[in-house]
Amino acid sequence: MATLIVQNGKHQGTKIPLPNREVTVGRDDKCYVRLTSGDVSRVHCSLLATNEGILIKDSGSQNGVIINGMKIEGDHMMRPGDLLKVGPVKFTMEIPQLAAPPGSADDDSIATWLAEGDTNASAADSETTEIQTVEANREHAATAELPPAEPEAKSIAEEAQDIIRRHFETKKK
Template sequence: MPVTVIVRTDEAGASTSPSLTFDGPRVVIGRGAGCDVRLPDASVSHRHATLQVTSGAVTLSDEGSSNGTFVGKKRLSARAPTTIKSGELVRVGRVWLELRIEERPATRDLSMATKDIALALVARAMRSLGEEHVPYVRVDAGPDEGAELALAEEGRVYVIGRGDACDLALGDADASREHVQLVRRGGAILVRDRGSKNGADLEGVPLSDARDVTWKAGQSLLLANTVLVLFDPTLSALKSIEEADDEPLADADVPAPPVSVADAFGERSASKAPPAPLPIAPPSERPRPSASPPARRRPRGVQPGEAGLLVVALIILVLSLGGLFWLLRT
């Protein structure tokens, strides 16, 4: 029985909220890196709650968390499984979740997907605080020491080399014009050699021009006489949040529950009224048949005045035919 966990990050609805669909027997929710649903908020315990899926039922248990697990406004007792219905709202710490129990395909590569969601939540919080959250490459050693390249656009190919058209143009004479390329995909940075003359090494391992390699934050990339280091402020913040102690949550800091998908759908269905029926008079206003059928109209006979006109017309017709006959004989 697939279970979808929607991380409610908005009050308007769940259409823009991240979600994960599981088809296994257990889903661990918490702040720790090993959880199936990673929620980077200090009010969420490292291992906060667990969903158990059995034949025909889904239960939720609090794992002895600091700030409790709530189904709606009801706080669950620690380690006491409670049956969950599809569409119910669950709060762990200050984070609201919506649980959907319905047939849908499981999320691909769940470990990567839950990490990407955690990073996206941290990046959103950092943006709201005005903090830098975009991963970037810094020249750690070489002629261009201190130069940086921000990898702001996901999916874009960034090129590093000696050419002026490169995204990070190096003054290293031994670097190729287009030495390496970088692509940001989700929470991963992929690097590849572009057929350079002197090659490039990532932590001592030569890069290939035939495949991408994941470049992790903090690792060094050597090309010619230049050393590049990748920095990811969002990943660093995520690690700090995951390693922090639980933060006590005051009642005043508890966010209001959002509208569930089921409720929102119900409202939309109610607001979309069916087409109005054709206007039909009620029974009391409909015309009733009379007691007797209307009399038929009898054929109208020839009136006296009309008979005289017919006689005159016949006389004129006979005279005309006689005159025509006389003309033809002469």
């Protein structure tokens, strides 16, 4: 069974199992994964777990679906290591048969372990959003904090300049 993993906010590391059917993500009460942020459309996108990854379909959302920093058009296959962003919430995914072998740890796991001990909370982390999955038993709801809004580049040139700057900053480390 495929699993979405929350990558930011108070509930970073929370795992949301996906059933073997198409499910929706959005603000609507009928969505399987419910995100209450105003940046999320009523029915933002749909997800279908496959043997290759998670097939993501944007449902004509206002703000789009972002995979690895790029807005997707139409259908997109999310694979292990990809970062899905719906509104302010970021997710990675796990599929057991595609997961890393036992005993190995990936960068996301290590970052999650290190972040668990982080008690520094900024004022921007005070806004929360609700993450719920629709099941026969609706008692299992989680609340995740919204991260600070990411600044949008005013032009492609500014975005490219930022990418190049970050690339060289990581090479210096």
